[in-house]
Amino acid sequence: MQGVIDLPEELQPVADLVAARLLDVATRFDGQLESDLPPVNQLCKHIERYRGKMLRPTLVILCGAAAHPEAGGRELASLVTDDHATLGAVCEMVHMATLVHDDVLDEAETRRRGDTVNRLRGNETAVILGDYLIASAYHLCSGLGTQRYALAIGRASAVMCAGELLQLHHRGDYSLDEPTYFEIVERKTAELIAAACEMGAVCSGASEDHTQRLRRYGLSLGVAFQIQDDLLDLTGEERVVGKSVGKDVEKGKMTLPLIHHLATADDDRRARTLTLLERAAEGGASGAEAGRLIAHAVESTNSLDHARGVAQRLVGEARQALSALPASPVRAMLDAMALAVVNRAF
């Protein structure tokens, strides 16, 4: 989390714990993907660079520590086990599979300032590499002591795909409303984050109440995270964000600012934005220019502020969900992470 959050001194031991455990996560991740076939290893090497914030493994670790029944009375490091690290690797692998497949769908060319797999090696390899990541995640998960995790990951993955299929179904549907938007985002983005929080807690033997609260924390955080992504796609700079921007309008994906804009703009403004959206969907230089004009247009209806407000409300709900857990530096870290989601520019 270095560089993501300005850490107060008392949270440093928590950050150190997370950093140490994330090394274990990375080791398990790489070990599981290792193959006896050199071309497979070469591909896996390439996607190591996609490993960024490791948000999901971090949440497995932190939720595991925060919800542990002996959270107050034991040394911090002893609250997080090897199984937490394995679950973190499983979540990161499923997440990375969605990144690799999303880059195919979005025809994205850069990811974390490097070329995407689809750009370098073609769509075919990117599709199968994503499948390999999913299969490896399940294989790793099924080796744990209880089937509960495999069941949770299988369920979460199916929910994520259903959300993505719903989004594809509504691609280019400029009349998409906010309830459908939230239905898509809760499934597509937030479900895996919620599952990471939930599994971290389960793996510590947390009470059902604490487990469900952490799941809700993850769900709210996940939706807020997606809204921030929406905002960055409209207003961010590729150099800072580290991946292609302006792809949402180009691919006919409705984002929260756009939905609000189309719902609140007067007829004339609305008609002009719809024309721009159609031009943006055609791509090319004229499409990119249309994208910039759209980013400008949504300001006229305060739609960026509206989206920022919704994200902030969700962050408030996430923090509220935490409040039933015993106060601790780990809980404070989860709280700080919720706040960081809406302040990030990457």
Added chain:
Amino acid sequence: MQGVIDLPEELQPVADLVAARLLDVATRFDGQLESDLPPVNQLCKHIERYRGKMLRPTLVILCGAAAHPEAGGRELASLVTDDHATLGAVCEMVHMATLVHDDVLDEAETRRRGDTVNRLRGNETAVILGDYLIASAYHLCSGLGTQRYALAIGRASAVMCAGELLQLHHRGDYSLDEPTYFEIVERKTAELIAAACEMGAVCSGASEDHTQRLRRYGLSLGVAFQIQDDLLDLTGEERVVGKSVGKDVEKGKMTLPLIHHLATADDDRRARTLTLLERAAEGGASGAEAGRLIAHAVESTNSLDHARGVAQRLVGEARQALSALPASPVRAMLDAMALAVVNRAF
């Protein structure tokens, strides 16, 4: 299996058992994919037509019955449980996911005489629908009484993807040799078939020896099956095969007849075939004509016969693996299926 094998009368009760259990497989399959989102259900409805021979569920059922420790002493129907049907649905779902993704990779337009998902709804939807099928398979599998199945399916899926990645790595590599070809095919095609046989046996509490023999049966059968696919892609008629033919040469995929042809043709013939392969890879009408000329050329080196011979040898090995199991109508059916693989034209 009606229409696939001309059944001797004594195998009719086995065929009836399989047919009855395949109905359970289909029910579980559809039930697991059902979503609260209508657009998702609509897509799942479309791929119901992909359900063809159901080779993998059939093998789960037959291997479960053949390897049951009480195979001789109990009523046939009682040897196959609900868990066998669930495992059959799991294998079929993973298989269907690979079909949906393969159709994206191959840019195929027809499958089972209908349009492919990628043709009808675009590559994006096809990729995510495939992911949804994989996730649903894992979810279903994780609900069974033991983790052994989830572990087997996770492992088999990862092996399949590694095989496919190896094949993509060698796409257009006209110097591919037979050992690498078998490495690809064993993983890509045979592994899931072997896992279906193995899990069917495990689910019946079979001995380790019988389980491993059925796994070997599946592995040999699977490779023979792929070689027959290779032959049909070169010599089959789309109307009979039910899917696009001539795709292998067009996509630069080396098949067994081609590998043998290039390895045994004289320099002049080899050079002419390589030129044809390059033209075929360019696609279009001239590419299709090149494909037909290649199909003709491989006959000059008896390469179709060579491939048929290898497939027949593998079928022999599959039948040999069965021989240690107690003689029964179920074993006879597995034997008949092995023979049918090399005689099919679809």
